[in-house]
Amino acid sequence: MKQQTRIILVASLTINFLWLFGSSFFELYNDPNEAMRQVRALAVKSLQKFDLESVNSPKAILIDSVLDCILDPLSKDQEADEPSKPTTLSTALKIAQESTLRKVIHKLQLELSEKKAVISFLSQPIINDHDFGYTHNGSLFCAKGDIDFLFVVPSAPHFFDRRESARRRDLYRFTKDRRNKAKLLFFLGKPQFGPDFQEIQSQIDKEVETYGDIIQENFEDVYKNIRLKAVSMLKWTSTYCRAARFVIRTDDDIRFDIGNSLAALQSKSLSYTDFILGERKDNGSPMRKVSHKWYVSPKEYPQENYPPYAYGALLGYPISTVALLYQAALRVEPIWMEDVYLTGICAPKVGVPILRDDNFVFDHEVY
Ligand SMILES: *[C@@H]1O[C@H](CO)[C@@H](O)[C@H](O)[C@H]1NC(C)=O
Numbered sequence: 001m002k003q004q005t006r007i008i009l010v011a012s013l014t015i016n017f018l019w020l021f022g023s024s025f026f027e028l029y030n031d032p033n034e035a036m037r038q039v040r041a042l043a044v045k046s047l048q049k050f051d052l053e054s055v056n057s058p059k060a061i062l063i064d065s066v067l068d069c070i071l072d073p074l075s076k077d078q079e080a081d082e083p084s085k086p087t088t089l090s091t092a093l094k095i096a097q098e099s100t101l102r103k104v105i106h107k108l109q110l111e112l113s114e115k116k117a118v119i120s121f122l123s124q125p126i127i128n129d130h131d132f133g134y135t136h137n138g139s140l141f142c143a144k145g146d147i148d149f150l151f152v153v154p155s156a157p158h159f160f161d162r163r164e165s166a167r168r169r170d171l172y173r174f175t176k177d178r179r180n181k182a183k184l185l186f187f188l189g190k191p192q193f194g195p196d197f198q199e200i201q202s203q204i205d206k207e208v209e210t211y212g213d214i215i216q217e218n219f220e221d222v223y224k225n226i227r228l229k230a231v232s233m234l235k236w237t238s239t240y241c242r243a244a245r246f247v248i249r250t251d252d253d254i255r256f257d258i259g260n261s262l263a264a265l266q267s268k269s270l271s272y273t274d275f276i277l278g279e280r281k282d283n284g285s286p287m288r289k290v291s292h293k294w295y296v297s298p299k300e301y302p303q304e305n306y307p308p309y310a311y312g313a314l315l316g317y318p319i320s321t322v323a324l325l326y327q328a329a330l331r332v333e334p335i336w337m338e339d340v341y342l343t344g345i346c347a348p349k350v351g352v353p354i355l356r357d358d359n360f361v362f363d364h365e366v367y
Pocket of ligand 1: 136137138139
């Protein structure tokens with residue numbers, strides 16, 4: 001038997017013995033505290049016989065704590081009538097810990113009910129399938145991996161010159177520097193049907209061969225189809241570029257600070273798993289002037305106001321958010337204004353908040 005175990009055994013036997021005759025001790029001493037001290041002293045004395053070098057030896061301290069445990073109920077009885085002292089350090093700590101625990105549980109319960117709402121939303125059937133084929137699928141574009149930032153840029157099929165000048169700009173150069181682990185892709189639909197359809201398409205085919213930076217999906221690329229364009233970018237990215245960490249959706253006619261923007265995006269990802277970072281527009285409302293470029297009919301969107309949304313010209317999100325937004329877009333009644341639709345109407349359905357940051361902003365550039 002180990003020495004420690006033997007001592008504890010002896011200690012508890014001794015205490016049992018003292019316990020039996022304890023009442024007579026309390027009769028001997030009128031002061032219960034004094035009786036306690038005597039009981040303890042006697043116990044320690046009898047235990048010292050068992051190989052205890054000194055009262056302060058580790059073994060003695062061990063026995064003392066054993067005694068404390070056994071005698072504790074006794075002393076509790078004695079102190080029951082005294083006022084309690086809730087302000088001791090340990091009580092304060094206990095209260096603080098309990099309150100933290102309650103907060104943590106409350107937060108987890110909130111998160112759980114939000115997640116349940118998202119799951120039940122995503123269990124609903126698809127009402128807007130996005131099932132177009134690809135003319136250029138770029139399925140190997142992300143295959144070589146290690147992409148921190150994927151820039152996706154909507155572009156009209158016949159905008160050859162604008163893509164050409166975009167390839168001379170800082171952002172494109174940034175993505176060509178391997179150290180930045182960044183890539184850029186233009187997203188096109190099919191050229192508008194007409195006499196020059198074939199010519200435009202074969203020029204795009206050549207462009208793909210030369211630069212390999214174009215994804216072309218088979219829906220008709222007209223302005224009113226910008227929602228399909230936006231959804232096609234979400235679909236392609238969440239299908240073929242799962243290895244990217246962040247996706248930045250940007251137009252080719254804006255200016256923004258690349259370094260600051262990417263730093264802001266990364267910093268937000270420390271506090272949020274899924275989010276949209278962008279310039280948020282509160283109190284927006286649908287344009288009801290029929291001739292206006294942004295006209296939205298009351299039939300398409302009956303409410304007077306838009307929910308808060310983020311301008312589509314510059315948006316950043318983690319790759320996991322792209323998949324959520326895409327799945328939401330398959331299940332939410334569409335309006336053609338893509339930024340209102342995706343960031344204002346779809347995002348809340350999948351619990352994705354819109355965040356803003358002073359370093360994630362853009363200016364329009366006149367072409
Ligand atoms: C992508 O396109 C290439 C040829 O353009 C084709 O061989 C390949 O099967 C396509 N991949 C997918 C996944 O559709």
